Every structure is written in structure tokens, then in C-alpha cells.
Amino acid sequence: MDSALPQYKKVYEILRKHILEGVYNEGDLLPSENELCAIHKVTRPTIRKALDRLVNEGYIKKQQGKGSIVAGKPKGVGILSLTGTTSAVGQENLITKIIIKPELRQWDHAFSFTLSEREIEAGCIYLERLRFVDGKPVFFDTTMIPNLNLPRFTSIKFENKSLFDILRTKYQVEVIGGEQKILATTGGEKLQKLFNVDAAHPVLQLDRKIETSRIGLTIYSQVFCNTAKYALYGTF
């Protein structure tokens, strides 16, 4: 009955899931902290730590004297400020097709970012995905992860799961921050085919360097997005 996850994270995962799945809807009040204590059999500081996280990520807002108000599904955790595509779009309409399955490679580049010695030595888990919203190709992303103590990673199937969900649940690796560059560009030959657009079609490009809670493990990701029908949305 004991997992590797600390209790406050378990509670966080449960509440987060419940919000995403609509057990609690926007505007609803979560059970009070004391009720949550009773439900999960932990003390209030532990509950509060879980709630703090949900507040930080924009899932809930708290009001003294009133309670924890559900803010809705994670607009604020969108692609612009955090983590991945899945949480930005919502899982419903998002289908993922793996173009290149996770495979070990040597680094050839990390987009516009520079790598450390250690990262270069470790080699690189490389993958490419094409993601469809409502049946149409909207995102194409290339991800590079240093091969540092992520056993069996290349054999994991995660067609429609979020890469970051897997890292969090299977490896206890959490995104703690990062940097990104955003620009508008044109498709190029590869994207032209993938998105089925003409060569001059404007495309959004994001180069991201994503730091994790595991020291030395930085994820590099490049995302191209056809924003003709679906603009990226985010809160701040």
C-alpha cells in the first residue's frame, strides 16, 4: 500500500485528476482542508502542500474564510508557460502519432541551446511526434532527453499519454522550470508535408529547454504549431 510517492503528491495527483476529469467543475468548492484530511488520512500541512501546488499550477484558487475554488482545467498550465502539449489542448481531441519512436542517438544539436559535457557523453533519447487536434495535424514536436538513468525509457509506449505525465509518475521527474524562444517561421519542406500546407504558410516555432527536478536532467524540445485554426492559449 506504500508507493514511492510522498503523501502530499498522492493527494495532489488525485485532486488534479478529479479536476481534469470533471469530478469537480469550474467554480466548485473543493472539500475543506479538514475534510480532505479525513478523506486522505493525513494532517492539514500535508493537505495544504498538495493544495499549494494546485494553486501554483492554476487548477484552484483559494479564498480565506471561504474555501478552495476550482479554476477549471489547466488553461494556465498551457504550452506557453509550462510542460507539454497535452495539458495545453486538453486530452479529448488530441491524438498523437509517433513519427520516430524513442531511440538512443548521439546528440547532433539541441536546437538553439548549448549542452554540457555530461549531457553529450550520456547520449540522447530522441523522438518525434505529430499531434492531431480534431483530426488535423497541428503540432509537430521533436524531443531530446539526455540518457541519464531512465531505465527502459525507449520501450515505453505513450501514444496519447503526456510525456511529462510519464516522467512524473514513472520516474518521479518533475518539470521545475525552463526557458523558451518563440518565433514565427514558414513551414519548410518537412512541415509542409506533415501539416499539408503550402511552403509560405506561417508556422509557430517554440524552442524549449525544460529543467527537471532531477539534477542534470534537462529536456530539449522543439515544437512547431500550425496556428491557422488553433491559436495557442495561455494565462499568466
Added chain:
Amino acid sequence: MDSALPQYKKVYEILRKHILEGVYNEGDLLPSENELCAIHKVTRPTIRKALDRLVNEGYIKKQQGKGSIVAGKPKGVGILSLTGTTSAVGQENLITKIIIKPELRQWDHAFSFTLSEREIEAGCIYLERLRFVDGKPVFFDTTMIPNLNLPRFTSIKFENKSLFDILRTKYQVEVIGGEQKILATTGGEKLQKLFNVDAAHPVLQLDRKIETSRIGLTIYSQVFCNTAKYALYGTF
């Protein structure tokens, strides 16, 4: 000896200031949590709450067994996550040219956002600016502000000042959050001229709805950005 600020915020403010002023530099270790307890005469949970915040905002990173490592001054909380263009680029190279001086108008639209009755009745302060980085036009922005108790706003000169600085200092209006949509588009005739690019040139477009501390006062802004030479940069 008692301020309105809770102790953990006081400690947070002090440490944050010290990092910004270079008392601690990038890579330095902060005093250990127990040392900080002694210094500030509080208990460890209080110190940890202050440190949690610094971690969240990217000032420090923590490593179990080692300590709290200063991550350096956070690079511009750029255009992607907060407020205006000025803070994103840095004031040095940014020159602003007013295309349309602040003037009262009726709302015709608010980009892709919907307006409330009250906002429509109030009318709209409208302005257009073109902003140059290193002498070249990079940003073109259109701003709409509901005309709600902002006396003499249309007569303010703010060539190179941040719009948000003026709102904060002259009207005590602070940005508390907002939402935005980002997409890639092509110039169009107007931008073609302003940016001096051809018609097919990809341009970044941001539609933003910015909430302020004054109830009912929401600022609507649309920013076009030529990212050919300058990509937008942001941390999260």
C-alpha cells in the same frame, strides 16, 4: 516591530533582495535552513515557505543534502508571461513611436475577446505603437482600454515609458493576470509597410486580455512581432 507582512514574506523579500543585489551570486549556496532560522529568528517551516517561493520564482534551486543554490537573477519575465514589451526586451534598445496617440473611440472590436456591457458603454481609449529594437521595427501593438475613471489619460505622453508603469504610478492600477492567444500569421498590407517586409513574411501575433487590480478594468492588446531577427524569449 510588527509589520503587516507575515514573517515568511519578510524573509522572502530579504533573500530576494539579496540575490538581486548580488549579496549572493549565481552558484552560491544560501545559508542552510537552520542557519536562516537562527538569523531571522523563526522556525524551519517558516523559512521553508520563503524558500519555496524563491524556488517557484526561479531565484534558487534546492538540492537535498546539499543546500539552496542561487540560480541568479531571473532573466526578463518576458512578454510571454507578463505585462508589456518594455520588460521583455529591456529598455536599452527599445524605441517607441506612437502611430495613433491615445484617443477616445467607440469599441468596434476587442480582437478575439468579448466585452461586457459596462465596457462597451464606457467607450475605449485606443492607441497604436510601433517599437524599434536596435533601430529596426520589431513590434507593432494596438491597445484598447475601457474609459473607466482614468482622468486625463489621453493627454499623457509616454513615448518610451511602459504603459504599465504609467498605470501603476499614476493610477495605482496593477496587472494581476490575464490570458493570451498566440499564433503565426502573415503580415498583411499594414504590417508589410510598418515592418518593411514582403507579404508572405511570417509574423507572430499575440492577442491579450490583461486583468488589473481595479475591478472591471481590463486592458485589451494586440501585438505583432517580426521574429526574423529577435525571437521572443521567456522563462517559466
Added chain:
DNA sequence: AACGACAACTTGTATATACAAGTTTTATTT
């Protein structure tokens, strides 16, 4: 000199408790 065990650090998690401060509901008074 090199290795290994251990002690002395560090941060991470969790409990138990207390009171302050804000909100809502209920009961009381006018």
C-alpha cells in the same frame, strides 16, 4: 596514497497543535 565506514552536515516529509483572520450561517434583538 587509496579506500571505506562513519559522523556531521544538508534538505525532504509528516505529525500535532495553536491561534489569527476572513466568510457564512444561525440565532437574537430591535
Added chain:
DNA sequence: AAATAAAACTTGTATATACAAGTTGTCGTT
């Protein structure tokens, strides 16, 4: 019936304590 007061909630802050887990340096042995 309406205004007021009190009670019963809610979250916010803070302390004191304990042990787990990761890192670093030291000492002793080989």
C-alpha cells in the same frame, strides 16, 4: 421584517518536533 450579534465554519500563519534521505568531509584502516 430587518438589522445586529454570535457562532461555526473556512483558510492563513507559526511553532515544535521527529525521522528519512541525500551529500560531504573526516578519520581510520588497508
